[in-house]
Amino acid sequence: MSMIGILGGMGPLATVDFMDKIVRLTGASRDQEHLPLLVANLPHIEDRSSAIIDGGADPLPALLDGIDLLNRNRVGLIAIPCNSAHHWYAPIRAHSKAPVLHIAQTCVAAVPHTARRVALLATGGALVSGFYQQALAERDIEAVTPNEAMQPRVAACIREVKAGYLDLAAAHLEEVLAMFAHDGVSTALMACTEIPLAAQRIASPPLTLIDSSLELARAVVTYACERGWNRPR
Amino acid sequence: MSMIGILGGMGPLATVDFMDKIVRLTGASRDQEHLPLLVANLPHIEDRSSAIIDGGADPLPALLDGIDLLNRNRVGLIAIPCNSAHHWYAPIRAHSKAPVLHIAQTCVAAVPHTARRVALLATGGALVSGFYQQALAERDIEAVTPNEAMQPRVAACIREVKAGYLDLAAAHLEEVLAMFAHDGVSTALMACTEIPLAAQRIASPPLTLIDSSLELARAVVTYACERGWNRPR
Structure with a gap:
């Protein structure tokens, strides 16, 4: 065994x-x-x-x-x-x-075939590294990253989970999701394993969320x- | 380190x-x-x-x-x-x-000084073993164990948690707690680490619960x- x-x-x-x-x-x-x-x-x-x-x-x-x-x-x-x-x-x-x-291979494999653009919620480091964008590009999916105003909110969400403040983390995440929904993106990758803990506190997320940890x-x-x-x- | x-x-x-x-x-x-x-x-x-x-x-x-x-x-x-x-x-x-x-030493140490009788929620094995009763006796606290009708409910609660059915587990636990409350016991030791997972689903337990895992x-x-x-x- x-x-x-x-x-x-x-x-x-x-x-x-x-x-x-x-x-x-x-x-x-x-x-x-x-x-x-x-x-x-x-x-x-x-x-x-x-x-x-x-x-x-x-x-x-x-x-x-x-x-x-x-x-x-x-x-x-x-x-x-x-x-x-x-x-x-x-x-x-x-x-x-x-x-x-x-983790990115298993996560990107879960994106529905119909999705052509997905939001990428990740640490600044993972975004700069680019391995998610590459895994998505291999499936001809466009990665949409948060703008300069929104990435600090993603980072704050992650930081609050690490400190145990899940409600605060969820409040940051809701702002980010609302922005993407407003921009017409319908699917987001939670490409940081802290983010699903915040998402659990959001009753009705406005996007389909794919959980890298799950x-x-x-x-x-x-x-x-x-x-x-x-x-x- | x-x-x-x-x-x-x-x-x-x-x-x-x-x-x-x-x-x-x-x-x-x-x-x-x-x-x-x-x-x-x-x-x-x-x-x-x-x-x-x-x-x-x-x-x-x-x-x-x-x-x-x-x-x-x-x-x-x-x-x-x-x-x-x-x-x-x-x-x-x-x-x-x-x-x-x-675990029993840390759990029994958390029993309030005013408690003279506490209910003992545990596996049949732990009850037969007797180490909790002994740790309680050392503090002059009486252990009240479930009767023959109720211990199978405790066992069912534990079994359902191990299988992932937390709502069913909570329903069994509620019956047990109601019985002890009816008998005038005001404090219960959750002396099995599955039981707190069931207790989390009970909004207002009728007894003070002491969590061995916590x-x-x-x-x-x-x-x-x-x-x-x-x-x-």
């Missing part, structure tokens, strides 16, 4: 939410039908967005330490419920013995259940 | 809830002020209650494997968010290099923050 390795803590509440999704998606009726997880919740990994945009401290060594920890404990698959960390996906994948799912959780559960990790022996 | 080790998966949703409590209690304003956790979510550990009551398969070897995994990765403290597993607390503690908190999380956060694990270097 293999375990699912989760490199988390970026941030911790998003990691808890991601685990919650895995547990609920597994469809188990008793403990022994659930999936084994090893979760390295390592919140001290340096800020990803700051490293990408401002030349802040490089998080890659700490990311690879986390990958090493999971591999030493023989996980069979690794998922990283932090979008911005996927700026370093290539070196992480090259370093890891266990396969590592790519899509990564679906991919993890499918991978592990296909291999029988939920029913050992 | 040390990590907090969590031996979980008993059950998985209770482990997620326990982590959620740790994250919210930490009072951090950004990722880097949160606590590092290593979570071994091992749902295949044999059923604890069945082993205690019916001579079912012994979970101790798998519990010790989980303890070994956490110690190999140099955690500085271990918490086990499963009350019934504490039937094996003595061998677990003797086996572990890292200190292991006792009290263990408080003890973990206090221990780790006192040692500066949230602010390394």
Whole structure:
């Protein structure tokens, strides 16, 4: 039996939410039908967005330490419920013995075939990195990013979730969604794993929201259940 | 810097809830002020209650494997968010290099000084084991256990949470709480980590509820923050 390795803590509440999704998606009726997880919740990994945009401290060594920890404990698959960390996906994948799912690949695969333009809600770092825009372009979908007035609201939403202020985070997110709806965009990618925690507090979002954390959780559960990790022996 | 080790998966949703409590209690304003956790979510550990009551398969070897995994990765403290597993607390503690908190000790310490009788909501196994009754007796508090008609409702509540049916679980729990309130008991220990997930769905419980998972999380956060694990270097 293999375990699912989760490199988390970026941030911790998003990691808890991601685990919650895995547990609920597994469809188990008793403990022994659930999936084994090893979760390295390592919140001290340096800020990803700051490293990408401002030349802040490089998080890659700490990311690879986390990958090493999971591999030493023989996980069979690794998922990283932090979008911005996927700026370093290539070196992480090259370093890891266990396969590592790519959150943007699983998220973009969930965009409906009818959508030709989608809003991209992400950290400033992930937007500058560009891996979402590239994954969308491969499916001929246009990424619409927040304007200069709105991106600080997205950043504030993310920051408030990391500090545990979900209602404040939701208020920022509502402003952003209203702006996109006004511009005629009908689908948005929550391409930061903090954002779904804010979105849960919005009763009727004016756009179809695609949750990167949920899509990564679906991919993890499918991978592990296909291999029988939920029913050992 | 040390990590907090969590031996979980008993059950998985209770482990997620326990982590959620740790994250919210930490009072951090950004990722880097949160606590590092290593979570071994091992749902295949044999059923604890069945082993205690019916001579079912012994979970101790798998519990010790989980303890070994956490110690190999140099955690500085271990918490086990499963009350019934504490039937094996003595061998677990003797086996572990890292200190292991006792969930019943942290939970019973939270009972108000005025309470002389408290209801004990737990698995049949934990009730037979008796460690809660003993911890309460040491404080001269009487443990009131559900009668034969009500304990199956407690067991059903726990089972429904493990299967993800929280509303059904809450309906069972409401019946149990009403019975205790009718009998003049004013405080109940949720001495099983699944029960708080059902209790969250009850708007106005008729008793004061003490949450074993929350009290263990408080003890973990206090221990780790006192040692500066949230602010390394």
